[in-house]
Amino acid sequence: MLRVGVGLLLGTSGALMFAASWQRWAGACSWGDGDSGPCSVRQDHLYDFVVPTGPWEPVGNAAELAGWSLLVLALAFVALPWALTGRRPGVFSATALVGVVLATAAVGVATLRSGLSGDVVEPFAPYLVGYVWFLVPTVLLGRFAVAARGWALAAAIWLFLATPFIALTSYAIGPYDARPWWEAAWGVLTALAGLCLLGAAAFGARPRREHPGDAHVPDAAQPSRTISPTGIH
Template structure:
């Protein structure tokens, strides 16, 4: 119950941080650039200049509305969420090195957030405490930590970590934040949406995690005993024989192995047919989604127009970098969510590979039939 409450709190904080940075992006781009349009007006091109960047303000910075104040609050809320993030994502206490990196990331995020908010209030550039060092830590350390937490997390929590990695400034700076002039329009809003999706995944983990309990444990409230070793039944059988009076002594004439308990074949409970079919279909869907995320993500990285469901007509017309980045992130995150099981059978893995390969062939044939150079 405590872990669920913790995940709910962090989920709400991430949602609030994402909403604030989205509002800050609205202050910069609304009225100047349309979200999905590839046609850029003169005002839109002007707003793309780095001097209007507010995450964080640097160089010859010029304020636009309340963007910097809202971005500063977003970073401060995000820093508060980061304090609890390792427990919310992995359910365990971070190690020594992860804890040290977490402290550095939180302090750097607070420093950058305070400087960003003060810049917005004063209308002039305010450098963070410790200067460029805080900026470098804020830029590089959180994505590394989030990747570490994503590896250790499971299910909904792993999906939340993946969303946060995609929302990190380091990832954005080399992908969807790069525009044709300087900054990509609305890239801060996309980062905010990804952060809010991470919060929704943690809320999903708080609601749905731990619900799959056996009828006996659900009725009695008993927890599943922890295993120690690969076959705890063998250890229990050994202890039972000795408790019955063997005392570890060998029977006369019994030889060396006479006093040892017989090896017991442990039968593992088999999954039901419906659960097996559902798991196989889930892995097949995950393979298709993960493969589908690749071409759209590559198109977004190289800034090449590519078909997406947001084009006109959907799947045939060409979309810009931002729609393809969003569609790639959605496919990747949903695919990771579907792979939340860790006891996948051989059939599940085969379904994952076959589905991914078939999807790759189908996509190659489909996109090859389109005129992508028009």
């Protein structure tokens, strides 16, 4: 059930990010188009909504949708180690996880507030939060991917590709400023991670849990032995 819950949260986050990307690019850029006049204008960082920085021009409800997407993603991260690896994270991973959850939530709140107000709202401690949100998820998901297996490993890889560091240093870079529909690609990768976790819940092997008392349960296939005055029977 844990994997189902996290998978649904990741799918919801991906769908919200895709919808936010639609707000920015639909009507200005067709898929694969980057050279037309309206599309080249929309690529300007002026319209970026992940994360809004001044000067900024809101486009539809893109920032609100992206803010909710990041907040749902932060919630999914809370239980992500158990969903991907099946065990409790170590001290280093747990500390990094707390930082990622708080930073992602802070960026999500700032993005949502920016969309609602129409003006740029910075997160609390913007430099610290920004660096943690940008760098740490990639390292953390790489660690989880090493420990994951099967469907969960596929989920970790898709989610690794949807981290801010990977996105903003590769497929978010366009011919002018931002690549058209890059946020949609981020959303699709996140949703694919969610689908893989649902696959892990449905088809993945379930390891047998041993209880402390299991070793003391007598084997029913063996005859019982009793002690009598004449010996053991």
